[in-house]
Amino acid sequence: MKETPLSNCERDFLLKAIQEKKRLDGRETYDYRKLKIMFGTDYGCCFVELGKTRVMAQVSGELVAPKDNRPNEGIMFFSLELSPMASPSFEHGRQSELLVKLNRQLERCFRNSKCIDTESLCVVSGEKVWQIRVDVHMLNHDGNLMDAASIAAIAALCHFRRPDVGIQGDEVIVYSPEERDPIPLSIYHMPISVTFAFFQQGTYLLVDPCEREERVMDSLLMIAMNKHREICSIQSSGGIMLLKEQVMRCSKIASVKVSEITELITKALENDKTARKAGGKCGFAESMPQERITALKKEETSVEMTDATERANNIILEAEVPPQTSQSLVVPLPGMGQVGQGLKNRQGLEEDEQDEEEASNSDEDQEAVMEVETTQKAQGDVVEISDSEEDEVVILQPEKTDRVQKKTSSSSQLKGPKASKKQQRK
Structure with a gap:
């Protein structure tokens, strides 16, 4: 991954602003950027905007054979993608260090914390279980990808509904949504990641760093926690050692932020459920205005022609008279073509005009001689x-x-x- 380095002036400006407890977007030290959560038309699709950072998560499920060491548990699989569409520094089809770090942090945050009841995903012990796959796509990178990815993943898991299944003998029947209502996943708690950035050997601390602030930071601390103040995972990356007091301080700040984000996710889920029951438009795809542009279809609007003549006369009277250009000033060169009203085209007419001039001159001379003779x-x-x-x-x-x-x-x-x-x- 290749990033465009910052200039020394820009780096000094950012560090000076952080020392004065000021940020580029006007936030305070512990403030999050504006968070927006939307759901798609299908179950399990979530779109999260954290400032200018945009992430989309899609949850899907299929019946597979269970693992040999866990025959009674379902399988959770996480896949994170950093496409060049999000940032020019990302390379397609290549696992960078940032991608591996984010993928591992997601697995620790959700799988190791046991936030989902994997035993409820078992259909037939040792034969058929549900495999839940979470695909996280980065649409735009403006810093703090881990927090946006964790919010999108847990919101998509809460929104997902798996098909109902039935067993008849040795056969497993999967019912469609029209036959039976889909079943939500059994989620115990919602772990959410909160990221902290340290500057100048841990002297200064910021919450939710943006992309430029991440470039000048010295260390990064990611704490995954639920609203019950239970730490699900913690990871530090950087070249400095953090003190115990600094970690405890970050955990207290994270508990407040996690409770606020959890309430926001719960409210978004309730609003989506209410909209689906009412039969209205639900999801960010349906809420967008669909304006189809066709070549043959035109929307005709009624035009009132009552005062058309009066308005036309007023416009003509108020309009300025255009300057009249004299045609005598326009002298076309030989072989020049001209376009316009009252202009002569001289292209290809030189020889004809010369012949006509000679004939006219001879006629004029003869007429003059005849007049003199008479x-x-x-x-x-x-x-x-x-x-x-x-x-x-x-x-x-x-x-x-x-x-x-x-x-x-x-x-x-x-x-x-x-x-x-x-x-x-x-």
């Missing part, structure tokens, strides 16, 4: 020499008519009667 014909200043391809049309002033006649006479001798007719007209 005006000069009207004034009598234009002399048309010939309509052949070799001759050109020359516009002459009245002063230069003599020179033009000499040229036309020479050309008329070559071209024939057309030129003579023109000379006679002139």
Whole structure:
């Protein structure tokens, strides 16, 4: 398990706050974080929130063969899982030191304390007994996993109901919940773990340490106790030795905390039992709002259209006039495509436009020449020499008519009667 180390500044800040009897979340020295207990739809499912630490416990049972040395007793089995979903420091499928320590502490807390009557789990001596399995899953790690796991496990065991069984000859019949009501487990007491953290060689003490406080602590003490002030198990881990006075002081604090947590578990069980009898929603899964999102289903809501026109007119009047952009400023480059109302697309139209411009220019030139010719014909200043391809049309002033006649006479001798007719007209 690899944890991200704290910086020296953060470590010094935490230790300085503990010396001043202050904590990060504003709690006092002996205060627990907010504890919330919820049960699932099925029997034996419990969800516990201790601050930001979240744990889920699920209890299941099956008929198995008993152990050879205990043929008349059932079997209790505990399985704890630290998934990477709870913390990035946890590795999937690998037993870390923390996982082994928590699993052993759970077994000592419940199995060795004889909190459950294992003899009541026997169906046929030496042949069939009930095996009760408790699976504890860590959903989020924010410190004090042992306390949250013990609360979730004992609450799930109290909430669990095993099927009723019957024996007919050599055959064992397991009845369904519809045929016979399930039977709860026989629980003598509820052991609950309380964790204490020591700092600076045992000088300072905190109850229910969070994840950052666990990183800077020197030692850890876990005491499992029931409401009758009976110590079920005790375990210390760390590099310091604790005095007898310190252990006695922690046991007195634990007795108060255990009685409060036991009352909270009992109240949660009663509320769940009342809700199931009333036929209402029970369990954290059923209490969550189920909002199904579908692609084809739409919830239609009625819309009043009485004042729609008046509101639209008011919105139009109050709205600001958008600035008008002049199209003359928008000069598209050759080959540029534009999208929008009133904009021209120049992509792939360069050659066509060049041809059109050349044709328009030639047409304009011809029109200008024709206009000049018509005006000069009207004034009598234009002399048309010939309509052949070799001759050109020359516009002459009245002063230069003599020179033009000499040229036309020479050309008329070559071209024939057309030129003579023109000379006679002139």
